[in-house]
Amino acid sequence: MNSIEVALAMLLAVVGSGYLVRMLPFSLPLPLVQIGLGAVIAGVFKHGVALDPDIFFLLFLPPLLFLDGWRIPKDGLLRDRGAILALALGLVVATVLGAGFLIHWLIPAMPLAVAFALAAIVSPTDPVAVSSITARVPIPRRLMHILEGESLLNDATGLVCFRFAVAAAVTGGFSLLSASLTFLWVALVGLGVGVAFTVAVSFAQRWLSRHFGQEAGSPILISLLIPFGAYLLAEQVHASGILAAVAAGITMSYVELSGRLLATTRVQRTAVWNTVQFALNGIMFVLLGEQLPASLQGAVASVAQSGHRNPWWLLVYALAINVGLALLRLAWAWISLRLNVLKARHRGHPVSRLHWRLLLATSLAGVRGAITLAGVMTLPLLLPDGTPFPARELAIFLATAVILLSLLAASIGLPPLLKGLELPPEPAVQREENLARRAAATAAIAAVEKTQHELLERAPASEVDTYTSAATRVIALYQHWLDEDASGEDEARQLRKADAAERELRLAALQGQREAIFELARHYQISDEVSRRLVREIDLQEARYR
Template sequence: MDILFSIIILLFVVALSSSLVKLLPFNLPAPILQIFLGALVALPPFNVNIRLNPEVFLFLFLPPLLFTDGWRFPKKEFYFLKRPILALAVGLVFFTILIVGYFIHWMIPVLSLPMAFALAAVLSPTDVVAVNAISGQGKLPSKLKLVLEGEALLNDATGLVAFKFALVAGVTGVFSFKEATGDFLLVALGGILIGASVAWMMCFIQNKIARFSHDEPGIQVIVLLLIPFLAYLLANEMAVSGVLAAVCAGMTMTYSQNVIKTSTASRLLSHSIWIMLEFVLNGLAFILMGLQLPHIMQTIHESQIENGTNSVVQLLFFVVAIYIAMLFLRFIWVYLANKIKNQDFTSKPPLPQLPVLLTATFAGVRGAITLAAIMAIPFLTSNGAPFPNRELLIFLASGVILLSLIVSSLVLPAVVKYFEAHISDPIHQEIIYANQLLSLEAIDAIRLRQEELLNQLDLDETSVEAINQVADNLVQIYERESNLTDEEIEKTSLAILTLNYEAELHIAGIKAERKLLDRLHLQHRISEPTFNHLLRDMDLRETLSENRQQRKV
């Protein structure tokens, strides 16, 4: 029961931290508060103490987080921005591992060179969720934002695969660059193939289950939830990259679900569940890090570290030095990459160069992926001996994560202000363009079906008029959507206002409906199933109206 009670406390702390962040009068990234609260509940009177098996920790956190990153990232933009993305996600990762690895080994001799490389590798992945939380959604130029998102997606894979190789080399003492390069390519390719295959196979199974279960969304979502874990496990069993398998499975989902059609109810439910799961796992990862900090600090304080120091001040100095070294290397790399043709991170017209460099540099925030990987270092080696310097590695990685969050939360909001006059949103323009085409197609379909109904049915004059009126009302809605183009913006201002007012009035009506529904339920004038059915219908209609209201020109 103790572990169940601890899990309940941690889930409550996740919800509490998200609420407290919004109530604070200043901008504080949620991960910083979650780390603090995690350390707090580890102390009396709470004394929450959870020590997950590292493999279990890795399995619970990495696959779903990597899967959602891969699923969310726009594939077309990834292709067009592949050069700057690969420059950061692959080139910068190996550049950082090499330079920072040697620097860490020189500064902390107790860490062998492979262990120093492992620490540099695990610190390579960046967290775009934390960057968006710090800078604010929609405040970065679109191209720069997509490059940073693409980097965060791919460097998770490259950094964690390199981390695994370095960790094995650190324990065994055996390392060959030539063999490691060949093995890296083999496990990377194997992980990609397995991830794509599992995604296609599970979507096919999901489609078959939907037919047999009469399109029951709950069963389909369960199958969907299994995909990242199955891809990760299967890849690990075949000695290839489970990390890349989870990422590739997520990236494949967009195409596989388009080919193997999924129902609307299944898509809505799965979207909600994945948002909730990502929110909980991100929060739990940082809270668990905070939970470990008092124990790590006590272990470091009580045990003599082999380099002859147990000074917390010196350890904090190491954290700061590692962070500054990584920040400096990132700035240099971004500066050089931005000078190369077809690898720049800006759009046309070009953005101010210094804000771009500073934003790309301080966007190197470390987050949940780094944390999940470093916490998964085993307690014992294969021969049963304690894993060398495990607490030191976790402390240094945790310190760099925390420091990167703090520094970026101070710098990024000030830097992104320079982009206010340069922000463009091609996604918004694409939505307007696609809505116009979709609306015209819908109008044609409505008119065609209207004619079919009038020809097929034997109707009196009143019924014919009713069908025509309903069709005209629907066509008017779609016509307002189709008129929202930049070229006709002046003469369609009334249509824009009409759409916004329509959404606001519809939401007001739904809220009134919901209040009455609550009263009917409390007064036992309607049954529980009736209440739930009508409430779900209202929620869906309100979501639709809110989405329409957000699509403003």
């Protein structure tokens, strides 16, 4: 198969996995299904994909990390910054040291520097995998935000540690001062490049569109190009392209608050980004499955490097490493929790007891994924003297096994751990929504009254009643949100029930409209152009109510 056929087969596998996971009589995480389909592709077509890590990083990671940074709740990111930084920085360093010594103890033939490199590359977590696993279980929103924030930041920490471990394995030397300075440069400059690039591009786009206009699809295409530009620019100055992409996404969310984009453009852009996210996430796991047979063959061939002849020792190593990673994460989470409790008590803040099942779920939720796969493939083939890089194939297989076993452990362990668990109270989302609706309703009524006044000044006397009646009807749509503020809880509850009933009725009416238009188009009573335009209007209204 050529490259185009392989790409099409992988896209087909992504589409098929979405249906297959719903057809199965038992619950199975989508990433595991996609990994299995990737292995089937490799086995059936006998043609592997030569995975270039640099191309993999460039094509897949910038847009996905950009989108994660764009959509992650910023209030949660700032509120829990202490816990997120403890996991993204402290836990990664603890994992590199603890898991590195564990791997070297398990496999003495693997040099300590290579063991540290393997530990570093399995330290970053993947929120995509855990999101698919927890889609049907009630994971606390705040915990999910912490896990997402951790995964956005720990990629750079793990990759920097991995880079220094590989350099130590190749050169035989390591400087803590040099490593610390390089880490500061890589992190701070990467973040700065992401912020500056996004602000500059957004300003240039706004200036050009204001003076010369723009095509309808330009903002969408620019949003797709921003993460690649930030990533490449950061890599050119030897900073973290990954952190640049994350910073670009976070900055984009603040740029969006200007509200200058057209509503239709926002709707179209959301659909485009959802499709990109679904396709890239799926292809990453399909690629992982496609690489699995070759990794297994290479590891079996090099198992003698570990001092054993039986290939089943590979499974022992993989299980031991996964258990070690889970215990390190559990210990770190418990210590961090105890420190937070002590700080809260010292400040006189109320402290709520955290259930042990939630603590254990935090440990199991440390699922590995794309960063681990792509990073371990960058291990050099040869040392400077021309000899093969020690235990390279074994390290690649063990990293792949960590990904698979962490997915399995999370998919098996998280649902029973979280099922029926009484979660700590979350921030009052309904209260925030009501506040936003009341503020929006007040602004809407003021805008209607202002526009009504301007229309009445220009309208003839015969049309005054028409404009007044129209304004009254529009104001009535928003007035009940202001009335709710002064009403009791029972009345507010009744208003919400009335809103839900009205929404169902409106959706039924829109479906009836759409079917009638399609019927007219099928019988050639209206043109395709007219039917598409009217159906698009109905679809936009339905998207609003859904």
